[in-house]
Amino acid sequence: MSVSVEEKQLERKLTRRVLWKLDIHVLPSLAFVSLFILSTPSALPLSTSIFLKLWLANFIDRANIGNARIAGLERDLHLHGKQFNTALAIFYVSYILVELPSNWVLKRFKPSRWLPFLVLVWGSVTTLSGLGGLLPGIMLYLSTLYKPHELQQRVGIFYASASLSGAFGGLLATAIIKMDGVGGLAGWRWIFILEGIATIIIACVSTTFLPADIQSAKFLTEEERTFAVRRLRISHGVTTSAPLSEPAQRITGAPTSEKDLEKATETRVESPSAEPAVVVESEDEKFEWGEVVRGLLEPQVWMTAVSYLGIIVSLYSFSLFLPTIVSGLGYSGPEAQLRTVPPYVPAVVLTVVVAVASDKLKWRGPFILMFLPICMAGYILAIAATNNTQRYAAVFLIAAGIYPCGPCILSILPNNSAGHYKKATTVAFQLALANCGGFVATFIYDSSQAPTYIRGHSITLGFVIMAWFAMAANVLYCVWENKARADGRREDNLRKYQELWEAGKTRAPIGDRHPQFRFTL
16 A cells, blocks of 8 residues: 555654654763763763763763873872783673673663663772673663664764763863862872762662653653554564464464454565564563574674674773873873863764764674774874874874774674564673673783883784774675575575474564564675
């Protein structure tokens, strides 16, 4: 049945309204909280302010330990040699261990409660133990609110706040360390105290505003809510389908009324020639270890994780040691703090621009392959530099090349994994593997290398090159697999899935196994 011009106009109008309301109620709060966490020195690297708040608080809390270091933390705690690096590395143990279980329980405890809870714990326990679940949880949560190729623009907004946190953290630290001596406490201690308190307050406020899902978003009208749910389900297409058969009904208790069949057919509008099927929506899917195994064995998880590990080595070492590197260039005190701000400005702009372009073109990996060479050029300049001006220019290239890659790589698996628990596993496992780079990042730079830090730059350059080749492999894999599906060489996936279903071994939808599913490059 053809769609009238009026209906198309109404659909566009509703789409704009729904996306606008989601953006202003979800993104600001998540990003702001995350920025504060990443900027408070205790770590490493929906209303108009909740998603943005979460992510900004996260990043400020994690990045400002570098600012606290040059403000006297290392001296006052009598840290010598690699003791500061070891303290940073301890954070990653709990960070990595909680990635997977956090995403598995996200749906049960509701994102609107679980994500602010993680931030509350982070702000309360300033040793950073146990907050690794925030980023994978945010990615999984956003993928339940936006269509696949609307995702990276939103990820780019809150990830840009990570770049912003580097600048904001330096400015904030400059102001806070002036409290040195107040209450008998050193200035770097006040950085922990004030930013930790701010993070706790933001986390508590976030529980009030974040919706658990589209269906419970009170800021949407009934018409908008119905439309938003429908557009999401249509975007899922064939991935939510399951066989319609008597054994299938015994497994799921799926009704076979005319109304339910009509719903199934409507949801699968993108493949009208397919056979009728039961629809297993994300909110109805039950936890299965088989889906976890599918996620762990997904080739894209391993290739993107290796690439992200290389990116993280650069990203974390940059945010953690930029203040130290700047102080090694001859700056000290407030001047050193302020000199850490400018390199983040182009990084913020490029992160958002690339995110928008990535959704428009439906590219992820290709942009990473374009921007990592800029980062490489920065490290090469830093290694070859003969004066401080060249070394300072190098950090601009490093930031401009590495930060735009983050949203790209974070959006690949939410786009290319289907089935709630497989997606939850792939997103979290990718981050768990990649964050092992944190152990490397914390030991690459030490004061003995000042002011050139040639060894640290050389090691990081090697990891960035590794990241480029791993991402190239993932892009080629997606091209190859999409061609195989277009040529009809994955039709056997339907038979294999049918056998699992009828044997009672799965209740999950077919997900990304469907031969009509296509991977985003």
